[in-house]
Amino acid sequence: MLKRLFFHYIAEEARPMLRLAIPLVLAELGWMTMGVVDTMMVGRQANSAVAIGAVSLGSIAYYVVAIFGTGLMLGLDTLVSHSYGAGDLHDAHRSLVNGVYLSLALAPVLMGVVWLWGPVLRALHIQQSVLDQAIPYLRALNWSTLPLLLYFVFRRYLQGIDLAKPVMFSLITANLVNVAGNWALIYGHLGHRAMGTVGSGWATCAARIYMAAVLLGYCAYYDIRYEVGLRHASPWPNMPRVWRLVSLGFPAATQLGLEVGVFAVTTALIGRLGAVPLASHQIALNTASFTYMVPLGLGSAAAVRVGQALGRRDPHAASRAGWTAMLLGAGFMTCTALIFWLAPGAIVRIYSPDPAVIRAASGLLFVAAFFQLFDGLQAVATGALRGAGDTRTPMIWSAALYWLVGLPVGAYLCFREGWGAAGLWTGLCVALILIGCALLYFWRRSERRFTARAISTPLAS
Secondary structure, three states: HHHHHHHHHHHHHHHHHHHHHHHHHHHHHHHHHHHHHHHHHHHOOOOOOHHHHHHHHHHHHHHHHHHHHHHOOOHHHHHHHHHHOOOHHHHHHHHHHHHHHHHHHHHHHHHHHHOOHHHHHHHHHHHHHHHHHHHHHHHHHHHHHHHHHHHHHHHHHHHHHHOHHHHHHHHHHHHHHHHHHHHHHOOOOOOOOOOOOOHHHHHHHHHHHHHHHHHHHHHHHHHHOOOOOHHHHOOOOOOOHHHHHHHHHHHHHHHHHHHHHHHHHHHHHHOOOOHHHHHHHHHHHHHOOOOOOOOHHHHHHHHHHHHHHHHHOOHHHHHHHHHHHHHHHHHHHHHHHHHHOOOHHHOOOOOOHHHHHHHHHHHHHHHHHHHHHHHHHHHHHHHHHHOOOOOOOHHHHHHHHHHHHHHHHHHHHHHHHOOOOHHHHHHHHHHHHHHHHHHHHHHHHHHHHHHHHHHOOOOEE
């Protein structure tokens, strides 16, 4: 009887959750596919391990900085979804406009910080052949910073008002731009000279400009066709709204920055082990990140559904949305764990034919299988908590467990016990298991609190 009631409770939310989540999941997969395609296409050059290692190093160095800026825009999930749930589209438009102003102010700062990575990477004693390709690739990516931030602003606004399909369309078609750009610029087609690995960075830059332009165009089209009032929103910055956006986004941005920072340090440490361990790390990281996009998309959908429910003062619907997303994410990641256990070699061969890389990366995927479920739970729980207006709890626990547990344990196993790259991945595995359990507990506590009190998170003025 209790089981029947529980599944009925979940079933009420599953359809609207999936209607929003599927386009967002496909968008996240499209986002991740760009990195996978870059890795695969540079990996077909003469020295596969060096090229893949350079993309790994350049990408992680860029995202350590850029992810902070994109993370600040996550506050729009809370503000826009609450406004939309309360039926106040004008307030959602105010959040969009101020998100654009925040992007314009932030982009040059982030680009300056990325530019400083060159001397830092040279000081880490990374293999010179890897650095010779990684630093030009990183500088090419840097020019995509402003369009990347604007894309995130338009995306958070659109999904917050239940318009996720344009987000999906922009990313799927952007992959076509990226593939064509990689083909033309890496290997010298369509009249372009062969640029090698750096050409992949310029292709990604072009794809991000395209993504931002598509979503901007759709916002304008939707406003003209349905007259939702976006054109009549105040074009001037509102500092209290910008501050509200920053106060919500800063913990989320810090969490993402520290999380990517852990993987950046891990990548740098593995880079000291040589090109083959670094290439195997990049392949395993790409694969685990690809599967992570599904619960990440579900987490975004949970943030919107929880936020909309609380905006219309329906805490029971918010609770149902969070638990439904959690169940869907856990089910998917359990399946991917089984695939990582059963067929790691087949996955790695997609990226590289090098036997040494195949052996090393297969071992890392075996480790990744153990944290798949918990990685999925923490991604969805983070989104659900964000919808409830809590971005600090995931930040605190992720920072503490990644940096105080995962990285020290991993470094000890790698260098003191001689486990190599697998030791660092084992440390991160321990951290992810603990983070997943902690955030599941805090979502349960938060959900009980707002359900019992039957109140919503206060809105920004």
